[in-house]
Amino acid sequence: MASIELKAVEKWFGNVQVIKGVDLAIEEGEFIIFVGPSGCGKSTLLRMIAGLEETSRGQILIDGRDATAEAPSQRGLTMVFQSYALYPHMSVRDNMGFSLKAAGEPKDKIAAKVDHAAEVLKLGAYLDRRPKDLSGGQRQRVAIGRSIVRDPTAFLFDEPLSNLDAALRVEMRYEIAKLHQSLSATMIYVTHDQVEAMTLADRIVVLEGGKIAQIGAPRELYEHPANLFVAQFIGSPKMNVFSAGLVRGAVGGEQAAQIGIRPEHISVVEPGAGEMDGQVDVIEYLGADTFLIVDCGAAGRITVRTDGESARSPGDPVGLLFAPGKIHAFDAAGQAI
Template sequence: MSSIELRAVEKWFGDVQVIKGVDLAIEEGEFIIFVGPSGCGKSTLLRMIAGLEETSRGQVLIDGRDATAEAPSQRGLTMVFQSYALYPHMSVRENMGFSLKAAGVAKSEIVEKVDRAADVLKLGDYLDRRPKDLSGGQRQRVAIGRSIVRDPTAFLFDEPLSNLDAALRVEMRYEIAKLHRSLQATMIYVTHDQVEAMTLADRIVVLEAGRIAQIGSPRELYERPANLFVAQFIGSPKMNVFPADAASGPGLPQGAAQIGVRPEHITPVDPGAGMMDGVVDVVEYLGADTYLIVDCAGAGHVTVRVEGDTEVKPGATLGLAFAPGKLHAFDAAGHTIRD
């Protein structure tokens, strides 16, 4: 296992700065996930840690050692990419052991390490197959196994599940979570999928335009976002945000320019009995839940999460009551106003 620290790291491509002075300390055995919109710099930052991108300024430390100028092969890290990049003419066993063979490791040691990794990843029955005979999830497990056999100091994952369908992504999230518990290894993971981030991470790093917007546990980011960007990025459906003067009633924070409330913290009531009224525009039935998209005039469209068997129909007029203590207040600059 390895601790990793970034000290004021920057990345420039010509005159364009894409990473803007990032400081981050990752403890041994942590599962850290980078999230953010496209172009925020999350994959670039991961590649800087791996040594695949040069660090323009600042330092990358691995176990306290300055690794900024080290080649990727010297850092003791391993990376799993979105593409499986398996050799089609090799068996699963040969794919997993290839890097060890190229490094001159003894055959008996290669067999031992591949068998151990295959046992962890439940690939023992597939070691003699070729990649074309495997499912997408199995191929990704082989790619992960290829990393495990190298005994890295940390694992780096760059959107490893984005090529899989929805069912396989759920399965592989489970497998990666089990792998982290089993290996107790440091893992840094990039994804655009916040469900992956919320379910896998010890801490999430939210990036915005090359800077860290907030770092925290999934619960901290969801319940106490530092600013409007994090509040609306974390959570699905996203937090409702509207001008503070669009609502009325007790419990509204004072001095706020904008108010935020999550869909599950809104209850439909009789018109006039809540903090705002609106007309149901769309009803989205999802089984256990139903989302009501309510047109609330000055507040815009507000999403309300209710029980799946709701009787509410499009065109109905509702009052919307907000759960006490669940409102988020933001100043004119988008910063959270704390109580």
């Protein structure tokens, strides 16, 4: 396991700065996830930690050692990419042990490490198969196993589940969570999927435009977003946001320019009985939940999460009542009040 620290790291491509002075301390055994929209710099930051991208300014420390100028092979890290990059002509066993064989490790040591990784990842029955005979999820497990056998100080994952279908992504999220529990290894994981971030991370690093917008545990980011960007990025469906002047009553104080409320913190009441009135526009039935998309005029469309038994119909006039203590207020600069 390794602690990793970034000190004011920057990355420039010519005259374009893509990482803008990032400071971050990652503890031993911690599961950290970089999340943000496309182009925010999350994969670039991961590649800088791996040594695959040069750090323009600042320092990268691994276990207190300055690794900024070290080659990737010297850092003791291992990376799992979006593509599996398996050798098609090799068996699962040979794919997983290839890096050790190339390094000149003894055959018995290689076999022991491969068998251990296969046991952890439940790949024992597939060791003699070739990649073409495996499902997408099994191939990704082989790619992870190839990293485990190297006994790295930390694992780096670059959107490892994005090539899988929805059902396999759920399965592999479980596998990666169990892997972290069993290995207690330091893991840094990049994704654009905030559901992956919420379900896997010890702490989430939300990136916006090459800077850290907020760092915190999933619950902290969900319940106490530091700004409007984080408030709307974390959570599905996203937080409803509208002008503070459109809400009945003194909500958020005089400094509030915008008000935010999550869909599950709104109750449907009779018109006039809540903070806002509107008309049901669209109903999205999902079984246990029903989402009501309510047209609230100048406030726009407000999403309300109700139970699956909701009897509302399109065109129904409704009032929206906001749960006390669950209203988020933001100033004119988008910062939480």
